[in-house]
Amino acid sequence: MTVPDHPCVLVSHPAGPLSGTVRVPGDKSISHRALMLPALAVGASTVTGLSAGEDVARTEAALTALGVEIERLGDGRRRIHGVGVGGLAEPEDVLDLGNSGTSARLFAGLLASHPFVSVMTGDASLRRRPMARVTEPLAAMGARFEGRAGGRLPLAVIGSDRLVAGAHRLAVASAQVKSALLLAGLNTAGETAVIEPAATRDHTERMLRLMGLPVAEEALADGAVRVSVAGHGALSPVDIAVPGDPSAAAFLMVAAAIVPGSRVTIADLCLNPGRTGLIDTLWQMGADVTVTPGADQAGDAAGTVTVAGTGSLRGVDVPAERAVRMIDEYPILAVAAAFAEGETRMTGLAELRVKESDRLAAMADGLTACGVPVTAGPDSLTVGGLGSGAGRPAGGATVASHLDHRIAMSFLVMGMAARAPVAVDDAAPIATSFPGFAALMNGLGARLGPPGSSPGDASPGDAAGHPA
Ligand code: S3P
Numbered sequence: 001m002t003v004p005d006h007p008c009v010l011v012s013h014p015a016g017p018l019s020g021t022v023r024v025p026g027d028k029s030i031s032h033r034a035l036m037l038p039a040l041a042v043g044a045s046t047v048t049g050l051s052a053g054e055d056v057a058r059t060e061a062a063l064t065a066l067g068v069e070i071e072r073l074g075d076g077r078r079r080i081h082g083v084g085v086g087g088l089a090e091p092e093d094v095l096d097l098g099n100s101g102t103s104a105r106l107f108a109g110l111l112a113s114h115p116f117v118s119v120m121t122g123d124a125s126l127r128r129r130p131m132a133r134v135t136e137p138l139a140a141m142g143a144r145f146e147g148r149a150g151g152r153l154p155l156a157v158i159g160s161d162r163l164v165a166g167a168h169r170l171a172v173a174s175a176q177v178k179s180a181l182l183l184a185g186l187n188t189a190g191e192t193a194v195i196e197p198a199a200t201r202d203h204t205e206r207m208l209r210l211m212g213l214p215v216a217e218e219a220l221a222d223g224a225v226r227v228s229v230a231g232h233g234a235l236s237p238v239d240i241a242v243p244g245d246p247s248a249a250a251f252l253m254v255a256a257a258i259v260p261g262s263r264v265t266i267a268d269l270c271l272n273p274g275r276t277g278l279i280d281t282l283w284q285m286g287a288d289v290t291v292t293p294g295a296d297q298a299g300d301a302a303g304t305v306t307v308a309g310t311g312s313l314r315g316v317d318v319p320a321e322r323a324v325r326m327i328d329e330y331p332i333l334a335v336a337a338a339f340a341e342g343e344t345r346m347t348g349l350a351e352l353r354v355k356e357s358d359r360l361a362a363m364a365d366g367l368t369a370c371g372v373p374v375t376a377g378p379d380s381l382t383v384g385g386l387g388s389g390a391g392r393p394a395g396g397a398t399v400a401s402h403l404d405h406r407i408a409m410s411f412l413v414m415g416m417a418a419r420a421p422v423a424v425d426d427a428a429p430i431a432t433s434f435p436g437f438a439a440l441m442n443g444l445g446a447r448l449g450p451p452g453s454s455p456g457d458a459s460p461g462d463a464a465g466h467p468a
């Protein structure tokens with residue numbers, strides 16, 4: 001059946017084994033950068049496999065408002081006519097970045113280094129998110145910002161093409177903040193350096209190098225990494241094929257791992273080592289995950305991942321150092337943990353409190369409603385796994401998604417393996433990163449639909465090996 005992407009309430013019924021081979025949307029992080037960096041090149045670049053999610057559409061619309069010509073060649077295909085480093089034009093209106101934190105942080109760096117005034121806003125979730133982490137170092141370079149308390153959106157940016165280069169030691173390991181500073185550094189004379197406490201995803205650095213701009217990287221003694229660019233270099237146009245998003249694939253991987261008898265293959269997936277923490281954790285839990293490397297895409301490792309559902313996962317301690325490599329995957333890992341035998345302890349997660357929602361609170365509330373023992377600390381989550389047999393999570397609850405796509409998708413996956421259906425109160429945010437999620441999942445054998453429907457023909461207690 002066809003399920004629209006915008007029902008308010010969506011219900012996930014217990015499902016039989018999931019099977020099939022699919023592609024997931026183009027990687028969201030790479031897609032934002034595959035629009036922004038070619039926009040600064042001299043000449044035309046082409047991009048294929050771009051994410052069709054609303055977040056990336058917000059970046060595209062904002063670039064258009066800043067004077068960049070972007071031709072739509074088809075689904076996920078664009079030709080971007082670069083304006084050169086420093087060539088963005090003052091927008092006529094407020095830039096509305098919707099739900100997209102990556103757009104807001106990366107544009108803060110771009111706008112700060114152009115000599116005009118612009119204003120960024122977003123939805124209720126984005127307007128709550130901290131921006132001081134980008135505005136403070138950019139202000140130290142000489143840009144000015146006028147925002148709400150804590151520098152929150154709506155935020156006016158009074159930029160300059162005479163920023164002062166320097167080195168910035170970040171308090172938070174954040175690829176968004178690192179990227180914002182590197183982007184500002186492109187239009188700033190001298191060397192702009194970022195010292196991040198731990199290595200975060202490096203898509204910006206890889207794409208800059210693909211475009212002919214050297215990016216220096218140095219591992220420091222304390223585990224920190226120093227990344228730097230020299231300003232006023234030129235970016236050459238490129239052709240970029242965006243690989244699939246591991247943070248979207250995560251929902252399919254965990255669904256396959258917790259519904260016994262499943263076998264799901266995801267092709268053309270980004271396998272950047274900074275993004276594969278969930279795969280390492282699933283291996284640690286005893287899941288059956290096979291990774292087959294393929295050719296690099298967009299300067300990043302890529303390949304195919306197959307997950308088979310064995311019905312036996314074990315609870316684990318997830319080391320805090322792994323958080324940077326799977327920061328967006330903790331909500332769905334918590335669902336996997338609920339179906340494992342024994343406790344799973346996740347630490348080093350303070351950042352999850354300031355994502356699209358307070359993800360530690362949202363997961364704790366939703367898991368509790370589904371009958372799963374859980375404790376959330378200021379920066380930790382401990383889930384008491386109930387296994388995948390007769391005593392597995394009860395489900396039978398309606399969970400609040402808090403304008404957060406990953407919370408909505410996590411609980412829909414939970415419903416596939418729980419004893420009773422799980423509903424989310426608002427599934428619309430899923431479109432920010434994974435349009436077509438419900439239809440794709442149903443194509444694999446899931447049973448997602450609006451309330452009152454009975455999608456699919458599987459019934460609890462059937463071929464999944466679950467007792468009725
Ligand atoms: C992103 C970095 C991460 C991640 C976000 C996308 C990026 O945020 O959570 O979904 O594209 O750089 P932080 O860098 O703030 O941790």
